Amino acid sequence: xxxxxxxxxxxxxxxxxxxxxxxxxxxxxxxxxxxxxxxxxxxxxxxxxxxxxxxxxxxxxxxxxxxxxxxxxxxxxxxxxxxxxxxxxxxxxxxxxxxxxxxxxxxxxxxxxxxxxxxxxxxxxxxxxxxxxxxxxxxxxxxxxxxxxxxxxxxxxxxxxxxxxxxxxxxxxxxxxxxxxxxxxxxxxxxxxxxxxxxxxxxxxxxxxxxxxxxxxxxxxxxxxxxx
Amino acid sequence: xxxxxxxxxxxxxxxxxxxxxxxxxxxxxxxxxxxxxxxxxxxxxxxxxxxxxxxxxxxxxxxxxxxxxxxxxxxxxxxxxxxxxxxxxxxxxxxxxxxxxxxxxxxxxxxxxxxxxxxxxxxxxxxxxxxxxxxxxxxxxxxxxxxxxxxxxxxxxxxxxxxxxxxxxxxxxxxxxxxxxxxxxxxxxxxxxxxxxxxxxxxxxx
Numbered sequence: 001x002x003x004x005x006x007x008x009x010x011x012x013x014x015x016x017x018x019x020x021x022x023x024x025x026x027x028x029x030x031x032x033x034x035x036x037x038x039x040x041x042x043x044x045x046x047x048x049x050x051x052x053x054x055x056x057x058x059x060x061x062x063x064x065x066x067x068x069x070x071x072x073x074x075x076x077x078x079x080x081x082x083x084x085x086x087x088x089x090x091x092x093x094x095x096x097x098x099x100x101x102x103x104x105x106x107x108x109x110x111x112x113x114x115x116x117x118x119x120x121x122x123x124x125x126x127x128x129x130x131x132x133x134x135x136x137x138x139x140x141x142x143x144x145x146x147x148x149x150x151x152x153x154x155x156x157x158x159x160x161x162x163x164x165x166x167x168x169x170x171x172x173x174x175x176x177x178x179x180x181x182x183x184x185x186x187x188x189x190x191x192x193x194x195x196x197x198x199x200x201x202x203x204x205x206x207x208x209x210x211x212x213x214x215x216x217x218x219x220x221x222x223x224x225x226x227x228x
Numbered sequence: 229x230x231x232x233x234x235x236x237x238x239x240x241x242x243x244x245x246x247x248x249x250x251x252x253x254x255x256x257x258x259x260x261x262x263x264x265x266x267x268x269x270x271x272x273x274x275x276x277x278x279x280x281x282x283x284x285x286x287x288x289x290x291x292x293x294x295x296x297x298x299x300x301x302x303x304x305x306x307x308x309x310x311x312x313x314x315x316x317x318x319x320x321x322x323x324x325x326x327x328x329x330x331x332x333x334x335x336x337x338x339x340x341x342x343x344x345x346x347x348x349x350x351x352x353x354x355x356x357x358x359x360x361x362x363x364x365x366x367x368x369x370x371x372x373x374x375x376x377x378x379x380x381x382x383x384x385x386x387x388x389x390x391x392x393x394x395x396x397x398x399x400x401x402x403x404x405x406x407x408x409x410x411x412x413x414x415x416x417x418x419x420x421x422x423x424x425x426x427x428x429x430x431x432x433x434x
Contacts, residue, residue: 008414011414011417011418011421012413012414015388015389015413015417017395017410017414042421042424042425043417043421046417046420046421046423046424047389047417047420049424050373050389050390050420051389051390053366053369053390054363054367055277055284056281056283056284056285057284057290057364057367058280058294063276063280066280066294066297066298066301067273067276067301069298070298070301070305071268071269071272073302074265074268074302074305075265077305078263078265
């Protein structure tokens with residue numbers, strides 16, 4: 001180990017910043033080298049002199065003035081901080097409002113199931129128009145997408161699954177019964193129609209209209225005819 | 229420095245220590261975070277000594293040190309949300325103080341004072357409190373000794389030898405590696421030792 005090498009380490013050795021291996025080597029060298037030992041002592045004294053120096057030259061009044069100036073600024077900055085801490089629930093309000101709007105929109109978009117088709121759609125027998133697709137009410141059929149009732153589907157349901165005609169039939173059956181019944185509500189049951197009746201039901205899909213042609217036939221009198 | 233030092237500061241200020249497992253400053257930080265802004269004044273009282281000491285020793289100028297100390301306190305207030313409760317508070321304060329002081333030093337752009345500039349020391353000790361005069365002399369000598377260092381050397385030496393932080397804490401405070409801190413401290417101690425040797429040679433007071 002050369003003297004210059006030890007000199008380079010003495011500054012760190014003075015503060016105990018050497019690793020254990022270097023510390024042992026330096027101390028072993030100091031035991032045999034008076035020049036390096038004198039320099040090590042000089043380092044220790046200068047560190048002690050620096051550490052013994054008094055603190056910053058600020059009186060108690062000056063320190064108080066510094067704190068008051070800081071507190072003035074802190075109070076100004078804290079007003080938005082206090083206000084910002086209050087509305088922890090504001091984001092929740094926004095979420096709740098968005099949910100309510102979404103629900104309202106869904107309800108407005110969903111067709112109602114209770115009202116019956118307009119009586120204007122009920123007409124005398126007419127030639128079926130061929131320009132609009134007519135659904136055969138005698139057979140259950142798959143409704144196309146966008147069919148009337150989508151109220152059965154909720155927000156979490158698959159939006160692409162449209163209710164089938166079989167699902168719609170109960171609603172339409174109720175409507176048909178209502179149409180068949182005359183204004184006299186005292187009747188026990190639906191009265192047979194006197195003439196063929198064409199009943200048209202327009203679904204939500206503008207391209208789909210259900211047309212039902214119904215005609216009651218009188219009960220045969222006398223011996224019942226054998227069933228064929 | 230660890231929480232033990234934090235506890236010593238708290239006890240010295242006459243405040244009750246909080247139960248083990250929580251930082252001594254944590255209850256003040258919680259109160260300030262909850263909106264009790266006036267509690268920040270109590271926090272400043274607890275940390276103003278190291279803040280002012282770091283600022284003055286790095287800058288060597290009262291006015292600049294006062295500005296740096298105010299900036300340090302404001303940065304502490306604005307950064308309280310980022311402080312992890314339970315961690316030692318004073319090293320965090322030291323880091324902010326050192327950075328604020330170095331920013332002030334960069335704005336000023338100080339140049340190191342020549343080693344042989346030992347003239348015009350406060351000499352008149354007659355007719356006034358001798359202890360205060362001696363203190364003023366010592367402060368002035370320390371200021372001149374530190375002015376021989378670069379800002380990086382000065383901040384490393386102040387935190388390591390005067391504020392008592394270990395090498396790792398100094399490295400975190402200054403945002404450098406530990407090996408860099410050792411290099412800066414070694415260079416700083418050599419220059420301070422050379423200043424003292426020069427002072428003795430010129431016959432200045434010790």
